[in-house]
Amino acid sequence: MASIQGDMHESMRFLKEAAVALEYDDREFSLLAGLSREVRVAMPLQRDDGSIQTYYGYRVQHHNALGPYKGGLRYHPSVNLNELRWLACLMSLKTALVELPLGGAKGGIDCDPKLLSRRELRSLTRYFVQKLHRNIGPNLDIPAPDVGTDAQVMAWIQDEYSVIYGYTPGVVTGKPTLVGGARGRESATGRGIGIVMQEYAHHRADELLGKTAVIQGFGNVGRHAASDLTDRGVKIIAVSDSSGGIINKAGLDVKRLVKHKDKMGSVLGFDSAEEIDNQALLMLKCNYLVLAALGGAVDETQASRLKAEIVVEGANNPVAYAGDLVLRDRGIVVLPDILASTGGVVVSYFEWVQNIQHMPWSEDDITAGLTVRLTKACDGVFAVATGQNCSLREAAHRIATKRLKDALWITSF
Numbered sequence: 001m002a003s004i005q006g007d008m009h010e011s012m013r014f015l016k017e018a019a020v021a022l023e024y025d026d027r028e029f030s031l032l033a034g035l036s037r038e039v040r041v042a043m044p045l046q047r048d049d050g051s052i053q054t055y056y057g058y059r060v061q062h063h064n065a066l067g068p069y070k071g072g073l074r075y076h077p078s079v080n081l082n083e084l085r086w087l088a089c090l091m092s093l094k095t096a097l098v099e100l101p102l103g104g105a106k107g108g109i110d111c112d113p114k115l116l117s118r119r120e121l122r123s124l125t126r127y128f129v130q131k132l133h134r135n136i137g138p139n140l141d142i143p144a145p146d147v148g149t150d151a152q153v154m155a156w157i158q159d160e161y162s163v164i165y166g167y168t169p170g171v172v173t174g175k176p177t178l179v180g181g182a183r184g185r186e187s188a189t190g191r192g193i194g195i196v197m198q199e200y201a202h203h204r205a206d207e208l209l210g211k212t213a214v215i216q217g218f219g220n221v222g223r224h225a226a227s228d229l230t231d232r233g234v235k236i237i238a239v240s241d242s243s244g245g246i247i248n249k250a251g252l253d254v255k256r257l258v259k260h261k262d263k264m265g266s267v268l269g270f271d272s273a274e275e276i277d278n279q280a281l282l283m284l285k286c287n288y289l290v291l292a293a294l295g296g297a298v299d300e301t302q303a304s305r306l307k308a309e310i311v312v313e314g315a316n317n318p319v320a321y322a323g324d325l326v327l328r329d330r331g332i333v334v335l336p337d338i339l340a341s342t343g344g345v346v347v348s349y350f351e352w353v354q355n356i357q358h359m360p361w362s363e364d365d366i367t368a369g370l371t372v373r374l375t376k377a378c379d380g381v382f383a384v385a386t387g388q389n390c391s392l393r394e395a396a397h398r399i400a401t402k403r404l405k406d407a408l409w410i411t412s413f
C-alpha cells in the first residue's frame with residue numbers, strides 16, 4: 001500500500017477499496033491518503049484546585065483542494081492522532097460527496113470535559129486557540145462542534161480568535177445563533193439522518209411510518225435524530241448513553257426523555273422505561289439501529305450478532321472495516337456515515353456562507369437547502385450502488401473519492 005503518514009487507520013481500507021474500484025494507481029492513492037498538515041500542542045492548565053495538568057490538542061488537515069479545511073473539534077479522553085487522521089479524511093470525502101466547496105479536517109483535546117469546571121473548559125479552549133490560531137481561519141480551516149463540544153465552546157473559540165484578528169464569526173460554525181450561528185445547526189446532523197433514512201425508504205418503495213429504531217448515543221446527534229424520527233412516525237424503542245441504556249418496546253417519549261437527560265445527565269432513571277445493558281441494546285431486533293456515539297462501536301463480533309434490518313451511521317466511523325465486511329456478507333444494509341451523518345457539515349457550510357455575507361438565513365431556507373443537497377447525494381449514491389452492484393458505502397466512497405482525486409489532480413499538477 002502506498003505510504004501515508006503514521007499508522008494507517010483500519011478504515012483507510014474503505015478509501016483503498018474505492019481507489020481500487022476506480023482503477024487508481026499507487027501515485028493517485030497516495031495523493032488521496034496523504035495529509036496536508038498535523039498540529040499537536042501541549043497546554044498546561046491550572047486546575048481550580050491549583051494543580052497543573054497538561055492536555056494535548058490536535059488539528060489534522062487532510063486536504064483543501066475543494067475549499068478551506070472543515071471539520072469537528074472533539075473533547076474526549078480517547079482523542080488520538082491516528083483516529084483523527086481517518087476522521088479528517090472522512091470529512092474530505094463527506095464534503096466532496098455533497099458537493100460543498102470545503103475540504104476536510106478534524107481535531108480535538110484529550111480531556112474529559114465532564115471532569116472540568118466551566119472556567120477550566122473556557123481556559124483550555126482559549127489556550128487552544130492561542131496555540132492554533134495561525135492554522136485556523138474562515139479561509140483556512142473552520143472547526144465545528146463534535147463529541148464533547150457544543151455551541152458554547154464555539155463561541156469561546158470565535159471570541160478568542162476575534163481578539164487576535166478582529167471580529168471573525170466565520171472562523172467556526174455551530175455557534176449560538178445570537179453570535180452568527182445558523183438556525184437549525186444544532187439539530188442538523190440528526191435531521192440529516194432522518195432525511196437520508198426517508199430517502200432510502202422511498203428508494204425501496206417503503207416508508208418510515210410505523211418502523212422501530214434503537215439509538216446508540218443520546219448526545220447532540222442521537223437526541224435530534226430521535227426527535228426527527230419521532231416526527232416521521234418512527235417508534236424509538238431503546239436509547240443509550242455512556243452510562244447505560246433504556247428500553248420501552250411501546251416507544252419512548254423523546255421530548256420528555258430529552259428533558260430528563262438534560263436534568264439528570266443520563267438517560268438512566270427515566271420513569272417510563274427499563275434499563276438495558278449497552279451491548280444488549282445493540283443486539284435488539286428492530287428496523288433501524290442508529291449508531292450515534294463513538295467510532296468502532298460495531299466490530300466483527302457485534303456485526304455477526306446484530307438483529308437490526310438496517311444500520312444507520314449517525315456517528316463517524318461507528319462500524320469498523322472488519323464489521324462492515326460481516327454486515328455486507330449478512331446482507332444487512334448500512335446507511336454509511338459519509339452520507340447519513342453529513343447534515344451537520346451541510347448546515348455548517350450555510351452558516352459559513354451567511355457569516356461571510358453577514359446575512360442570516362431563515363430556518364426554513366436552511367432546512368430546504370439541507371434537504372435538496374442530501375436528497376441529491378442520496379440519489380447519486382443509490383444509482384451507483386444499483387448500477388455497480390455494490391454496497392451504499394462503496395458507492396458513496398467511489399463518488400466522493402473520484403471528486404476528490406480530480407480536484408487534487410487539477411490543483412497539484
Ligand code: NAD
Pocket residue numbers: 072145146147148149189216217218219220221222240241242243278292293294295314315316317341342344345
Ligand atoms: P455528544 O458528545 O453530544 O454525544 C455523544 C453521546 O454518545 C453521549 O450521549 C455519550 O454519553 C454517548 N456515548 C459515548 N459512549 C457510548 C457508548 N459506549 N454507548 C452508548 N453511548 C455512548 O457527541 P455528538 O456531537 O452527538 O457526536 C456523536 C457522533 O456523531 C460522533 O461520532 C461525532 O463525530 C459524530 N458527528 C457529530 C456531528 C455534530 O454535528 N455534532 C456531525 C457529524 C458527525
